[in-house]
Amino acid sequence: MTEDDIKAIAKAAYTSRDKAFVLSLYESGCRIEEILPLRMKHLSFDRLGATLMVRGKKGERRIRLVASVLTLQKWKEDHPSKNDPESFLWCKIPLPNNPKWENNFLSYGFISRLLKELAEKAGVKKAVNPHAFRHSRATFMARHLKEPEMREFFGWDKDSDMPATYVHLSGRDIDNSVMRIYGYKDASKSQEPVIKTWNCHLISTVNYLIFLCGPGSNILSPVPVLPFRAHQIPYLRRGKEFKYNKQQKQDKQIKSRRRKAFAQRNKSSNQRRNHRSDNPGCMHERPFFGGGLHVGEVINLQCWFNPRRTIL
Known part of the structure; x- marks a missing residue:
């Protein structure tokens, strides 16, 4: 799957939970058994974005998230047990007529059916399953990360051949060699992510989806980010809203x-x-x-x- 497919699936999501899960599953590159049991205490926010503490085959590792931050913040606000750090991050949404709600994390079968349903709604005709998100993310990151960095990011062993496999699939080394013949220094620089953010110099933080700078900053919006100027959009500073x-x-x-x-x-x-x-x-x-x-x-x-x- 491409990032355009991920955006289409996220736009088709019904709730803030589903949208945050789709973007987080792709951006983190986690295994499905790593991301489902996460609790609220494993998610934290800072000036640069958000971090997830996941436990995989190698043990715990820290994953930086940027593009999916505001969807996570929105889901954290809507979470039925947002004040309980031990509650599961990806839990069931309580129904109004069902008082017997329990804080259990979502099952693998539910996630598989949900992703297929959203992909069908978005018009994505490729094979969509939880592992396809990790595979797509690894293929994309192989163009930008070195093999030791990929082992750390995706939780592979030091002796694993998976980074070399994804580098081979991405064609990074071959593309760079061919482009150098024709005078280009690095072909990987032209492979920019489709899901973008904008580093806002006015408030010294990363501007994510729609919260700070209007619809142009929303990755799910067709309006581009860069044509918006700083004095044309409202932004937040020191708890007050100023409109330039x-x-x-x-x-x-x-x-x-x-x-x-x-x-x-x-x-x-x-x-x-x-x-x-x-x-x-x-x-x-x-x-x-x-x-x-x-x-x-x-x-x-x-x-x-x-x-x-x-x-x-």
Whole structure:
């Protein structure tokens, strides 16, 4: 499977648990028996992303996760026992009508059926099973990691020939040799991951899916990440949200000036309307019939003129 297939399967996921599991299963490259029994205490987050402590054939090893961090955070928030460090990370989701919920991890059969169902929904016609994710990840990482690094990442023994097998499948050495003939230094640099993240220099952390910088940073979104500029997107710093959008600032300034001008016009209009109240000769202050006006007296015509009001 390619990373495009992984993205399509993750987009077809129903819940935050399924989406986080699909991305974590691929990015970690774990064996299915290593990732299923994980507990909440085995998952931790830091400034660079997340880490998983898994126990495999060689013992415990630490795996760095980057692209699947926010899906893991979302699932951790939705987890039914998120405050219990001993609860299983990949557990069943309790149903509203089922009060007898138990915190048990998912079975291999359930995961196999789930992945096949999501692949069918996403239109992926390749053979999809839990081990295919590990195989695809190893084939991809063989282009970027050395053999000792691959043994450490995937939990292989020091004498294992699996790294050499995947390097052979990836064709890394042959591609580099052929490309050097034609003047290219390294062919592996052109093999960039499809599932990307963006290192945000504004908050000094890795920007993952959608939480910090809008839909463009979502790996499941067709909108690319790089065209978004720092001043065009909202971001978080020191617990407060700042919006650096120059166009929005200009619009706010224009609207503020318009509001002030409108208020000034209303104030002037109200002053003109109330001029008759301030003028002592205005009929608004004097009664119509017999209340101080005498025959032949001329009132101040600068006040507002009402044709129904006559000069006596």
